[in-house]
Amino acid sequence: MSHARGSLRRRLTAICTTLTVAALVATGIDSWNRERTTLEEDTANRLQTLANMVALNTRSGVEFDGVDDVLTFLDTVMALTHVQAIAVYTHEGTRFAAAGQVDLLPAHRDLDFFPAEDAVARAPLSYKDSRGDERVGQVLVRASGEPTRARLAVYLRRLLATNALALFALGFTAWWLVSRLLKPIADLVRTTNEVRRTEDYSLRAERTADDEVGTLVAAFNAMLEAISARDAHLAGNAERLEHQVRERTAELRRALDAAESSTRAKSTFVANMSHEIRTPLNAILGMAELALEAEDPKELREYLGVIRSAGSNLLGVLCDILDLSKIESDRLELSAVPTELESLLLDALRPLTARTHSKDLEISCSVDPALAAGYRVDDVRMRQVLTNLVGNAIKFTESGFVHVAVRRRSTGNGGFHHVEFAVKDSGVGIPADRQRAIFEPFTQADSTITRRFAGTGLGLHITDRLVRLMGGSIDVQSQVGIGTTFTVVVPLEPCDSPLPPAPAVPAGTRIVLVSRSEMQRTSFAALAARLPAGFLALDSLDALAAACPLQPGTVVVADDRDPDHDVSLCTMVPPDADGVRPLLLATVFQELATTAARCRDHSYAGYVTKPVSSRELALRIARPGPAAGASITPSAAPTQAPVHGLRILVAEDNAVNQKLIQRILVRDGHDVTIAPNGRVCCDAWSRSSFDLVLMDMQMPEMSGLQATEEIRRAEKGTGHRIPIVALTANTTVEDRRACLDAGMDEVLPKPVSIPKLRATIARYGGSTFETMSTNEARVR
């Protein structure tokens, strides 16, 4: 494809000029031809007319042989015209008379031959000859073509001059019109070149008309707009990409640093794990060897105690590692169930109070009255979070307090409450530069901590991941030497309480707390507000003495571990009409037996276990009395009365575990039947009558789940339902759910805790179940 060369203006001008020249030449040629034809025809006509006139006027002369007369006439004609010659010929062709340049005429009319440029006219001459007969001669007139050519030449010069002038005028007009018409295009081309040269797409061509060129200019400007927008977009994209690259590079660098740090931490962790595992293993193995050699029962008991403690530590390490493994592989799923947060909190705190017996440490909690009665939450994982945080607080606090406050911070979307769990301690604190690192796995604030406080460094990382799985966040505020506060905020869906409503406190009830712990006094103030009840906090017995005598309806809560103060208490709190003193002792989990004895000895109304729940306090105030001294919470297992003489079917394939569980149960006075797999278990159950089944999950031939399902199917329609408790090393939430779905009533993880096992047996084996639904069993 060839491209036209030269500027458009030059080409258009050339085309217009060429067309103009062609038109002028054509019209000029046509005009000249017309002029020439006209002149020639005029000359011929005039010449013919002259010949005719001569013929008419010379007839008589020829007839009467008047040559002189004819000559005279011809001379006259010659004088009056510009012809070259005139001749009259007879009918015989001879020249009768001639005038002018006679030599230009032939002597005989048949001999005429004239050059083409000359004009010749002939006219017939009728006359009578000498005998009177009619004859026809001829008149011949010859004129030169020069005048005609001269006139044509003049005409041609004028024509050329006129056409030249017209050509100049038309050419100039064409150039002017083309220039005017193409000026917008020329401006557009200039703008285009300017844009191409400067690459400045903000330039715009000026639109000066609304014709096609104006439309073209508008389209060109629109194209520049689009290019500018696209460039801006591309520039923005490039900038964003650069920003992203910088961010990604920084992230990669951070990830690399983290990976390197993680690698280092893992190496350290592996070393720590090795140490943590080897240490209890060393204790277990060493103490086991010593126990095997020991003969003194007291010495043997001491060795076994160490072995038990070391085993518990080892179990904790393994649990942490398993949890971390599930979290890292995203296999950890949460299961939200209706839960009362106060009960959940106390379930987490009370077992931990055992760790404080060697410390001057007070554990307390406060629950916001604005909290809903219940919330849908994964109680197991939430309890794990609180256990980790409170356990850490206890671990790193030698004296002072550990306080847990639960409150509703705000209401979020969908009716969710943002519930805050704040665990505050007065421990060693965490340096500011290590406060974020403690949430990283395998990390502790100080490597020396591992030596000093032990631990795997996984607890806070697991806690952080669990909180995030719940959709919440965790934060830490700490000052070295002052204390630390971990704050967990999770969105929870409010619901009804899964527990029966707490009894109402009699109107006019007034609680007087005597406690040296300010934290306790504060916590109790909140409890009294929730009941509701009047409240008076006193920090000593002297203050109580000053407040005496007590008003009717007053219930004294004494946080006093010293039995020597009972005399004073009995003096200040006289018994009522039933002989019961309206006094409750606040005690800890480990001193329940002692406290119960004090209550019986001094007719106290009862005791409450610290940390105290509002439900328990209300129960104690509403139904005071020593008989009600047992805790109402499921975790109050140590107070459960032991059960003996049950027929227990144990499905367990491992011989060692068979021996272990058999020894425990037989020692407690139960009748034990061992089944090595699910099939044998089902057969035994069908043949004999049992009070309880302890079922392992994984067994050859038939698993515990299959055996449970088979037993439940067989029970349908019988009206009986045997309690089945899983005793399994599969401790995940999924495993627990699978067990419950299969029809089991409770799940106890291995290694089994003997007290917990006894409590469970007491709970499920103490009475015969009469068609109890699975849900009811779960609630229990």
Place this chain on the structure above:
Amino acid sequence: MTLRRGAGWFRGNPASFVLALAIAGVSQSSATPPQDHEAKTRAAILRASIVLKIAGYLSVDAPPSAKPPEKYRIAVVGTDEVAAAITAHLPGKKVGATPVVVVELRPADAAEGKGLGSYDLIYVAASVDEEQAKKIVAAHSRAPVPLVCERAGFAAAGGTVQLFVQDNGVRFEVNLDALKKQGVRADPQLLKLSKKGPS
């Protein structure tokens, strides 16, 4: 108006003299050789044709309702070679588109004006004496009949056209006054060729 270029017919004009001799010789033809006779005959025929040509340049006004003449009647008065040539050669010729008819008319009848209006042109031969010629002219002076004669002084005597020889050629004189009186019109080209004849 009369074009008179000479008072006498033969005065000072050798040609007229020769013509007279020739005419005279016609009457003595038996004594002339054959070559001369043939020349005389051609000359007579030439004169007769001149009479015919002259007739073609003369016309008489006719009323619009008049029918075009079927014949052009030429009356020959007297006898001579020209009259004989007219009688012999002109019949059948045409004046314009009208065929010529030649009749002979006695001089006395012509002098008396007999047959006036029956002829379109009268040729008076040289044999007619002068007195009779005058009477003939007088008889037709008001009649639209042109009179042609070769006698010298004929035009001066009131005749219409007088033939004569000049420079070896036959010439004629037209008497415009006679034409006017007779009511005959002559073509200007004829008048242009008119010359003064001998008296």
